[in-house]
Amino acid sequence: MEKHNLICINCPMGCRLEITITENGGWLIEGNQCKRGLSYAQKELTAPTRTLTTTVKVKNSLLRRLPVKSSDGIPKEKIFEAMALINQVTVEPPISIGDIIIENILDTGVNIISSRDL
Amino acid sequence: MINYEVVVIGGGPAGLAAAIEAKRNGVNNILVIERDRELGGILQQCIHNGFGLHVFKEELTGPEYAHRFIKELKDMGIEYKLDTMVLSLNKEKVIHAISREDGYMIIKAKAVVLAMGCRERTAGAINIPGTRPSGVFSAGTAQRYINIDGYLVGKKVVILGSGDIGLIMARRMTLEGAKVLAVAEIMPYSGGLNRNIVQCLNDYNIPLYLSHTITEIKGRDRVTSVVISQVDESMKPIPGTEFELECDTVLLSVGLIPENELSEQAGIEIDPRTKGPYVTETMETSIDGVFACGNVVHVHDLVDFVTEESRRAGKNAAKYVKDLITNQGKSFNTKPSNGVSYIVPQKVRVDNIDNTLDIFLRVRAIYNNAKLVLKADDEVIKEYNKKHLAPGEMEHLVLPKKLFADKDFDTLTIEVKEAN
Ligand SMILES: Cc1cc2nc3c(=O)[nH]c(=O)nc-3n(C[C@H](O)[C@H](O)[C@H](O)COP(=O)(O)OP(=O)(O)OC[C@H]3O[C@@H](n4cnc5c(N)ncnc54)[C@H](O)[C@@H]3O)c2cc1C
Numbered sequence: 369m370e371k372h373n374l375i376c377i378n379c380p381m382g383c384r385l386e387i388t389i390t391e392n393g394g395w396l397i398e399g400n401q402c403k404r405g406l407s408y409a410q411k412e413l414t415a416p417t418r419t420l421t422t423t424v425k426v427k428n429s430l431l432r433r434l435p436v437k438s439s440d441g442i443p444k445e446k447i448f449e450a451m452a453l454i455n456q457v458t459v460e461p462p463i464s465i466g467d468i469i470i471e472n473i474l475d476t477g478v479n480i481i482s483s484r485d486l
Numbered sequence: 487m488i489n490y491e492v493v494v495i496g497g498g499p500a501g502l503a504a505a506i507e508a509k510r511n512g513v514n515n516i517l518v519i520e521r522d523r524e525l526g527g528i529l530q531q532c533i534h535n536g537f538g539l540h541v542f543k544e545e546l547t548g549p550e551y552a553h554r555f556i557k558e559l560k561d562m563g564i565e566y567k568l569d570t571m572v573l574s575l576n577k578e579k580v581i582h583a584i585s586r587e588d589g590y591m592i593i594k595a596k597a598v599v600l601a602m603g604c605r606e607r608t609a610g611a612i613n614i615p616g617t618r619p620s621g622v623f624s625a626g627t628a629q630r631y632i633n634i635d636g637y638l639v640g641k642k643v644v645i646l647g648s649g650d651i652g653l654i655m656a657r658r659m660t661l662e663g664a665k666v667l668a669v670a671e672i673m674p675y676s677g678g679l680n681r682n683i684v685q686c687l688n689d690y691n692i693p694l695y696l697s698h699t700i701t702e703i704k705g706r707d708r709v710t711s712v713v714i715s716q717v718d719e720s721m722k723p724i725p726g727t728e729f730e731l732e733c734d735t736v737l738l739s740v741g742l743i744p745e746n747e748l749s750e751q752a753g754i755e756i757d758p759r760t761k762g763p764y765v766t767e768t769m770e771t772s773i774d775g776v777f778a779c780g781n782v783v784h785v786h787d788l789v790d791f792v793t794e795e796s797r798r799a800g801k802n803a804a805k806y807v808k809d810l811i812t813n814q815g816k817s818f819n820t821k822p823s824n825g826v827s828y829i830v831p832q833k834v835r836v837d838n839i840d841n842t843l844d845i846f847l848r849v850r851a852i853y854n855n856a857k858l859v860l861k862a863d864d865e866v867i868k869e870y871n872k873k874h875l876a877p878g879e880m881e882h883l884v885l886p887k888k889l890f891a892d893k894d895f896d897t898l899t900i901e902v903k904e905a906n
């Protein structure tokens with residue numbers, strides 16, 4: 369039997385989770401206020417990911433930076449590598465919210481997309 | 487003089503939601519005035535995600551959240567002016583504003599919605615001894631520099647205050663290659679959300695020193711180091727606990743204050759507890775037909791609540807234009823007591839409520855397994871069990887009208903009752 373204490377970061381409630389993994393591989397969870405707590409805990413304890421939000425350089429626009437985000441979670445250990453790639457990119461208008469800025473970053477299957485119109 | 491039915495001052499999430507809702511409720515002649523070069527308010531610089539879970543049931547970044555409302559406003563054909571600063575407002579709802587494009591304008595409104603947001607407390611608002619070198623920024627200013635202008639304010643950073651903006655900036659600067667050495671928080675708990683402590687500090691091994699503060703900032707031209715000390719229960723530094731950290735930048739995340747210069751000039755009564763206008767159940771201030779919503783009323787941590795509250799203000803501004811708000815009938819005041827630091831609204835006119843009354847409040851300290859007790863004068867009318875209450879997390883109560891509609895009382899008191 370294995371016990372873990374985590375704080376769920378899926379929403380601002382920030383539930384304190386108590387997870388027990390039983391001998392035969394079952395997961396018991398306490399402290400979650402909704403069922404997303406369990407899927408968060410499973411992911412966090414096996415392959416943690418984070419949504420990455422940052423900016424890229426812009427030229428030929430009044431705005432100097434375009435806010436971008438990852439379309440899904442990126443493996444935690446690849447965050448800095450992803451940042452280095454994103455910081456090499458420069459974009460130009462027109463750009464629409466949701467446009468792909470970098471496709472399949474670091475072979476994660478996740479895209480970096482624009483967070484606003486430009 | 488230009489005439490409008492509803493004028494909204496401020497084009498952040500509060501102003502946008504209010505204008506949209508006024509239009510939905512049948513008012514056509516609406517103007518939104520924004521001093522910045524674009525709509526969206528502070529959200530445009532909050533590029534991280536976590537907005538909109540309540541309102542849209544998905545997790546958006548600040549600019550994405552703003553985009554939805556800006557698009558809706560434009561699609562509805564609501565008029566707005568950018569780069570336009572409101573200079574004054576009076577009891578007759580005459581507004582003076584100035585812009586480079588239109589020059590000086592005098593605008594008369596039937597109803598006004600105040601949505602000017604808040605500003606940050608700065609170094610002047612707190613007292614740190616030492617020289618005044620450059621390299622000391624408020625966290626929001628640093629956020630604007632990095633996210634809008636693309637300029638990293640420093641390389642070795644110490645953050646004072648653990649509110650959400652400070653935590654978000656700790657991660658943001660780390661991602662851009664700065665080293666964040668510490669976050670010092672004078673209180674024994676963080677003012678930020680748990681999730682931000684996990685994903686902004688713990689993920690990057692940034693230490694959080696609770697019950698600690700910066701007692702000295704050193705450096706001649708630029709900051710060279712800070713001294714951090716532990717504090718006792720009365721928040722006095724404890725001699726002998728000092729340690730020094732070499733750094734070139736200090737970020738202050740020491741709180742927000744509603745922006746009420748305009749409101750005060752107009753003679754609107756301000757609640758010393760919230761530092762925002764006294765408001766009623768309709769979000770109306772002490773001046774008839776002047777409504778207020780968002781951070782100008784009280785500082786919110788979740789933009790979703792700003793949207794909810796602002797929809798109410800917009801809807802009621804429309805009702806006011808159509809003369810559908812009453813000052814008659816039963817009314818009562820709300821009063822924070824034991825453990826509660828403020829309540830919004832401060833006054834309730836029962837006849838203006840349809841089915842439910844929304845109440846926002848904050849508590850003074852952290853409580854576990856406590857109760858929020860509501861009393862109509864001396865009679866307990868409702869108790870809410872709360873697993874966890876914290877000053878950093880605003881509480882939202884929705885009271886059914888039938889709970890208080892038939893009762894005669896002057897004051898609704900709300901207090902915290904701790905578990906025995
Ligand atoms: C630096 C900072 C960072 C924040 N980060 C977060 C966060 O990460 N997550 C979160 O949920 N909340 C955050 N908040 C809180 C956030 O402000 C609110 O959630 C929300 O943006 C408040 O909306 P608002 O419309 O009331 O105010 P604002 O967004 O501040 O909008 C007010 C608008 O009014 C305009 N205005 C003011 N005075 C005048 C005038 N005289 N004439 C014309 N226009 C005027 C301003 O330019 C501004 O656009 C942050 C606040 C600050 C100050």
Ligand code: SF4
Pocket residue numbers: 376377378379380381382383399400401402403404405406408
């Ligand atoms: S368990 Fe559910 S309610 Fe709790 S923090 Fe996670 S997502 Fe939010």
